[in-house]
Amino acid sequence: MELTLLGTGTPEGLPRPGCPCAACAVSVGSRARAATAVLVDGALLLDLTPGAVLAGARAGHSLAGVRQVLLTHPHDGPAVELPPGLPAAGRVPDGRELAVISGHRVRAVPMDAPGTGYEVTGPDGARLLYLPPGGAPAGLADQAGRRPYDMVLMDVPGRPEALARLRASGAVGPATDVIAVHLDHDTPPGRELERRCAAAGARAVPDGTTVIVGEFRAAADLPRRTLVLGGARSGKSVEAERRLESFPEVVYVATSGTRDGDSEWAQRVGLHRERRPGGWRTVETCELVPLLAADGPPLLIDCLALWLTDAMDRAGAWDDAVWAGSGQQQLAGRTAELVAAVRATRRPVVLVSNEVGSGVVPATAAGRRFRDELGRLNAAVAGECEHVLLVVAGLVSVLKE
Secondary structure, eight states: OEEEEEEOBOTTOBSOTTOOSHHHHHOOGGGOBOBOEEEETTTEEESOOTTHHHHHHHTTOOSTTOOEEEOOSOOOSSOOOOOTTOOOEEOOOTTOEEEOTTSOEEEEEEBSSSSEEEEEEOTTOOEEEEOOTTOOBSOOGGGTTSOOOSEEEEOTTTOHHHHHHHHHHTSSOTTOEEEEOSBOTTSOSTHHHHHHHHHTTOBOOOTTOEEETTOOOOOOOOOSEEEEEEOTTSSHHHHHHHTTTTSSOOEEEEOOOOOTTOHHHHHHHHHHHHHSOTTOEEEEOSOHHHHHHSOOSOEEEEOHHHHHHHHHHHHTTTSHHHIIIIIHHHHHHHHHHHHHHHHHOOSOEEEEEEOOTTSOOOSSHHHHHHHHHHHHHHHHHHHHOSEEEEEETTEEEEEEO
C-alpha cells in the first residue's frame, strides 16, 4: 500500500487559528501542518479535511480515483464541504468490516475515546492501523495470534501509553513503522518533536509525504543507556519518564527511600508516583548493580545523587578523618562497580542525576566533597552512555548522541 499524508496535524491544524503560543508562532513554512488526512493507494481517503484536493495536488496526487471516504472523529462546527466527484463521507460501525472496490478491506476498531480507528488491509496483504485524534484501541484481545501491523498512524506525543499497550499486545513489533499524526502545539515542532518521537521508536514526517506500508526500514536506533542531567526542579525526571512512557513495562528504581515523619518528602514521592504510567513497577533500593546485571524490562533510575548520598553514608565519607582513612577508597570502589555495571548492562536504562557543579560552592568540606564526587560520578556514567541530555528550565539540550 502507498500512503500519502495530506496533513499530519490536529483537526484545528498547526498553527491553530488565533493561538498566540510559542509553538504555533514557529509552526510556519515546512513546520505548518494541516489537519490529518491520509490517501491510501489513491482509492481510499481517511478523514476529509478542508483543502484536501489542493493538498493532494501539492503532493502530486489527484483525488479523482477515490472510491471511499471514511471519517474517524466527530467534526465540530459546519460540515466540511465535499469536493466535487468524491463519494459521500461515512463511518464504519465499530467491529464491522468494509470491502472497498479497490481491493482494500477496512475494519473499524473501537476506541477508548470518541471516534473510530481503522485497520486497513491492502490487496498486497500489508496492514495499517490508523487511530483518531486522542484515541487508543478500547481492547486488543483480537490481536492474539496475528502478526504485528506493518504501519501505525497515531498521536504519539499525546497518547504514548497507547503505543505501550500496542507493543504489549504484539500489535506493534520491532519492524512496525510508527508515524506520528494529529500533531498539536503541546509539543514544540522541529528537533524537539523529532527527539520525542525517536524516544518512542516513532517518527514524524512533513505534510505531503508518501510512504509505502511494509517497505523495509531500519528499526529506530534507540539508545541503550541515557543519562539525564539537570538542576533542582529543572524537569529532568519528567524528561526521563517521557523517554520510556511508550514502553509496556518499566522498572522505576527509586533511590530516595522513605523518610519517617517528613510529610513534605512523602508528598514529593507521591507526586512522582502519580505521574508514572500504571503498568510501571517501582523498586526502592540503592542496590543498582544487580538490577543492571539482570535481564528484564527497561530501568529508570532516579537518581544518582541520592545513590551517592547512600554510598557516602555507608563509607562514612562525611567525616574528614574517615574520608582520609578508608572512606575515599571504599567510595571509589563502590562507584567503580556501578560504572562497570552501566557499561555491561544489556537492558535499556535511563539514569537521572543532579548537575550541581554550576551552583554555589558549599560552605563545608563535606558539602564540597559531595559536589566533587557527584561531578566525577556523572562524568564517569556519561562516558558509558550513548545519549546524554541536560535539562534547564524544562528545555532539553543534547550533550551526546
